[in-house]
Amino acid sequence: MARPSIVPIALTLDDRTGYTLWAPPWEEDGEEWQAFLGNSEGETAVVHLFPTPDALAAFCRTSTDHDLADHPVWPVVAGLGAADVTPDDDHRYDLDGVYDVVADNPDRWAVDELAATFEIAGRIAECCDTAPDDDEDEDEDETAFESVAELMAKPEVALLSLGIDAFVGRAGEEAWIRLGGAVDELWEDVVEELDEHLDWTGAGTADPDDYPSAAESEVAVPDEDDDEDDAEPAEDDDEPAATAAPTSAISSPSRIAADPVAVAAAAGFWEGVGILPVEVVVPEGAGLTLRCYVEDESRFLGADGEVFLFASPAELAAFAHGDEDHDLTEIASWPEVADTDTLPLPVDQDRYDLVEVGEVLAEVADGAAGLVDHSVLVQPVEGVRDLAEYAGLTRVDELLAASTPLGQAVARAEREPGAALRAEDAAVLTGPWDELVREVSTALVFRD
Structure with missing residues (x-):
């Protein structure tokens, strides 16, 4: 277990x-x-x-x-x-x-x-x-x-x-x-x-009146400068640590920020047309694109096996309003996308931070074992598989094969996401994951 x-x-x-x-x-x-x-x-x-x-x-x-x-x-x-x-x-x-x-x-x-x-x-x-x-x-x-x-x-x-x-x-x-x-x-x-x-007294350390309202808690962010026992304060004090694993302080400063209320409001439109905004984070940066499924196969906003990424929702929307040909043009609901004023804002389930996984693996290999579990792999690998399928990246399939250490770790993540990553496991996975990210990056084109 x-x-x-x-x-x-x-x-x-x-x-x-x-x-x-x-x-x-x-x-x-x-x-x-x-x-x-x-x-x-x-x-x-x-x-x-x-x-x-x-x-x-x-x-x-x-x-x-x-x-x-x-x-x-x-x-x-x-x-x-x-x-x-x-x-x-x-x-x-x-x-x-x-x-x-x-x-x-x-x-x-x-x-x-x-x-x-x-x-x-x-x-x-x-x-x-x-x-x-x-x-x-x-x-x-x-x-x-x-x-x-x-x-x-x-x-x-x-x-x-x-x-x-x-x-x-x-x-x-x-x-x-x-x-x-x-x-x-x-x-x-x-x-x-x-x-x-x-x-609600925090074992006698707090007063019930000290607790923020629900609205206040959404914007409350701890100030690392007030925490004297932290050896390494976060580089960006405006962002709480966003992690995919328990108590792991891995931040993702390159993520594209979006108001949760706006994301929820936009989600209805994108779900309705069956074309969803997606964020991908690689070492080169974070970018937004669009994805749908045609007969259970992933299809992205792109052409010739290349996925177009945009630096902001506004830039992605501007491209969608244009007349450049791409692989989503023939989708039946594309005219609605081209005509909408609803910004393409990805929900959390459609954000794939490949950089964060590499950082987590390195942290575990360096001594954070017991704090991170296999679930850190699940969502990013889902995105990787979709990108590889669309772009025809056979090397990604090889790296994720059932016989490889990475493939075995992913299989365990899907079967037993709460299984903790050991330091020795993470050390073996770091190299293959870095290669996988480099391979995926070859199919990504950042558009101006």
């Missing part, structure tokens, strides 16, 4: 956001464990929440009276700075927003958000459930989280793991309606049960 890791997360409830840490399940001495930064001793198990990543990092440096103190990688986590314990977008859970999500029509972002939110609710319940389990007279199904258990038992909740396809068509629409009904019936009780186990 995977080596243990620790993930920074944020929870929003009652219009306030708290930061904490979660250790996903790992195996030790033949038993499976998982835990949150909290305390399960006493009558009521609690998860400690903190008003800022700075406060969370400060607590981690000074306290060992919690359930993660004996975690195998805690000594490393205890030395991390605020940026390193700032959760990425995939680990922010808005419990307040569930009603709004189910009230709208389903799309892949709504389904993914609900699946993630329900999962973290279930994880908290599992870790904080103190119902007796050793009395033969007790009901085996008794739990301190009855509403959580009832919600998780709904078949519509199980459908969330299948993605948006489970909610397409008449049967899918009916399932979405039933899911909304379950939320209306149970969610208020679910959050009440959870909130009884959420410690």
